[in-house]
Amino acid sequence: MASMESLPAPLDLSHHFSDVTNNREASDVKKFYKYFTTPGMHNLAAGWPHMSFFPYDTLEASAAHPQRFEPSQNANASAHHEHVKSQQAPPASHLKVPKESKDTNALGKIDLETALQYGTAEGLAPLHSFVRQFVRDHLHPNVPYANGPEVALTCGSTDGFGKTIEALTNPWIEHKNSLPEKEGILCEEFAYMNAIQAVRPRGLNIVPVATDSYGMKPWGKGGLADILENWDLSKGKRPHLMYTVTLGQNPTGAIIPTPRRKVIYALCQTYDIIIIEDEPYWNLQFPSAMKKLSTVEGHAMDNRNYNEHGRSSGYEFLDSLVPSYMSMDEDGRVVRIDTFSKSIAPGCRLGWLTAQPAIVERITRITEATTQNPSGFVQVMVAGLIKGQQEGVPTSRKDAKSAEAWELDGWVRWLEGLRGAYERRMQAMCKVFDEGKFVAVVAKGADADSWSMINKVPMYEFEWPMAGMFVWLKVRCDTHPLIGKYGAEKVCAALWVFLTQEPFMCLTAPGLMFAPTDSVRSYAFQYLRLCFAPMPEDEVADYAQHFTAGCRAFWQLNNFDDIPDFDTSMIANLRLPTC
């Protein structure tokens, strides 16, 4: 691979910027910062409360060691590399962020004086620089445009997506604008609805693309090429955006294999589409799914892009993963959205986005006028966790560095440990679902006295997820004895409510919650999304057994009279909280 500097520059895609985004002035705050940072300057300019006014003298935490969870073996690992076993590691260490670090290097200055003061939209220097380095050198070491991508910290994925949409779409108002002006966004057939709901008020066409077990389909009826080639311009512009989750799709758990990814990217080049790639589950690619992926679409293939065709990430774990669209983004048309919600905690409200510098610059202007930067509390606690304890000792002096610092190695180890823990949960759940798939039902003859026969029928079908946190399960309502009486939609609605009742008490996510349009809603009611993340680890199988027991009991019902409130419209209107 060519060195980064000799690669072509990304394309100028500024024609995609919204009117308001084009109007934003370039920031020149940095001119003033030159004076702020002059040693000896008496700052009478900034309206900054002196740090003595902050009521916190330290922030502290009891923090996990990065070895807390046991990893899975990598799919293509030659030998399982050595891990410190979780039982050998001490359970936690004490993290302490002091009021004032003596470190004169901004990248090492992890203290309250800095983190709790006003900051720039770029974010806290030690955190921003860590994320930037991780993204450019380890997560996406092979972005094929000159000087690689830029990153911007966000207040989580929803914030990152909201700002991207603000930067790249003009609102379309029914009584003010004409139909051919209407913009559009492509998404998966079953999609993460919080993103879709965030776009809707701006009046965009929502355009679902057909999917199968390997994610969004480039070809075939309803596939990407079909939609773009046959676009009817009278109902709006051809979509210039795509929203997609490619590594453990929510809700289907699919990974798009590299060859299919290349076709989709080429189509986006042809039709000038910006890809907004949202990847909260990228590190949760399960080795147990890799075999399936390696023989995808009839031929053997290696989806790992790193070792053979470019720079290694430096980590066997990262090298073994299917890379994102960033790794083939020669045009600079990918905006990738990341979050700490799954790798640290959802309550962080901290993430980042990655794109070509000109796009990141425009989004940073939005940040300056809205959130300014993520909370200094979470920035400094995450920086402190990863970059080490800072009891007033300069981090630049290697010997003074705390033994408990995660550093890059620890961060990658933590991500790998999470994958191990989630894979074990996934397996525990899917094993129960596999074993409990069938039920014996009595098929009766036409009148009550006639013969009856016991049939073994499937209650649902599903594939083990390749990645992520979810099992996507299709209810085989057609096998339910009462299908003739109630019809498919009511059987599915009744099942959902029945499962929430004693003694099963299982709350599942109805498929309708993931249907971006009415046409998808017409069949999405048959699906359920089940998550193996929220319960304690040793209760995953038990939760799953409650589910299968509930299904079995439901297939024995003679009528739905005792199920309260199971009308289909109630379920159609349920809205899942963000996740």
Place this chain on the structure above:
Amino acid sequence: MASMESLPAPLDLSHHFSDVTNNREASDVKKFYKYFTTPGMHNLAAGWPHMSFFPYDTLEASAAHPQRFEPSQNANASAHHEHVKSQQAPPASHLKVPKESKDTNALGKIDLETALQYGTAEGLAPLHSFVRQFVRDHLHPNVPYANGPEVALTCGSTDGFGKTIEALTNPWIEHKNSLPEKEGILCEEFAYMNAIQAVRPRGLNIVPVATDSYGMKPWGKGGLADILENWDLSKGKRPHLMYTVTLGQNPTGAIIPTPRRKVIYALCQTYDIIIIEDEPYWNLQFPSAMKKLSTVEGHAMDNRNYNEHGRSSGYEFLDSLVPSYMSMDEDGRVVRIDTFSKSIAPGCRLGWLTAQPAIVERITRITEATTQNPSGFVQVMVAGLIKGQQEGVPTSRKDAKSAEAWELDGWVRWLEGLRGAYERRMQAMCKVFDEGKFVAVVAKGADADSWSMINKVPMYEFEWPMAGMFVWLKVRCDTHPLIGKYGAEKVCAALWVFLTQEPFMCLTAPGLMFAPTDSVRSYAFQYLRLCFAPMPEDEVADYAQHFTAGCRAFWQLNNFDDIPDFDTSMIANLRLPTC
């Protein structure tokens, strides 16, 4: 005053909502939450990582006691009430937020299980409920509409303002929209520019209103009535928004007295204007300024609205303050923006907004699609600070409550202590400025040999600020010996640069940074904003002396040849970081 329930409802102001805001669907997430909170329910629906995945087992802090700073005496206090002296109080206590609180009451549950998980746009229950109670019962106990205002947590004032603007303005695009469609926003003659810059890209008319020592002028040339009565509809709609800082205005330090406030509010009623009132300095009203306020505009008056005309806040300190527009908002046309940036720390990125429920509801829909909620890290650390330590002990048991909890009393005491500390800083700075105002300059005759005379001239003029963090100082460039040679603009630019040089090294905020339009820029260059917040307390006078010494030296210069880079355009283009 009538009971809150018997008051009239606020007006329906939904005609002010933007198109996109009108398009946002009402949220029905709560339907689903009913199931989440059912005891015994097996949650297989939500994509929530189990709390065992969070790498923090506790969050902790060394936190100040609320008595850390000595208050000022209240202006109208009958007797100085007892304070625990800061030297008597222990310096700090240890705050510890556990992973899992056993408290079953959501309002008392201050733990990581809740704070670091996904939450609702409403925010962390113990923090939201504290803020709501503080706002409704103590900060604005006399809002004159039925059932009082609602609050929404924000990611700081900039975020609160950004969402308010998103809710209440439609973008206007030069090549797409006609001039009469252009919307507008009123602001002070000298204004907080980050707010103005946030509105500009949306294409609004920015309409400054004349101000004097008591803030925005309702009457007179360029006053509010003049602007609204004589509005030229060909250049856009009459502004339907006002952005204003009324309690320690940035940059002028003015407080709008209650009688003037009533006139402005009545004008906003007449012309159907929504008032966006941004008050980061409301608690920094200096008793030393109250005398000036009590004889404002020729007649004696009491600006305290609380005791005489309504409910007391329950605190002498709060009762003694000039109340905001909220206290006269019978229509529900005030959106008040608050922040923890000055009362806790800017890095919190935490604040709230207060308005009638229908406006808060629309803004909450925006929050769901963007920031979701403030970071759980800051929410739980602020909740922990104010609502007490939570080492697994239910807060509902009074006897188990930690001795270190601030509670409402401590929070109000902390705010009062901050005012004391800032007032002492203000006095230290203004004393130096008063004493150093004049300089002796040599006035020379026409030729070098002729007589010369020493004149004592003022270098600047200013009023002691009534509130806030800033001194607004007018440079008397007309007294500078070189005014004839360079002109006013260059003298002021040269002074700004000269002050940043050795040995004075004073960084000040040029007046141009606070000029919202070109016409204000034409005279704003004469002003400087000086802040007494950012330096250590015992260095305020020294910083001020560096400033006055720099001015004196500048008035002695024979030419500006040695001042580097002092051209006016450089200063015109300086942009202050947020503050």
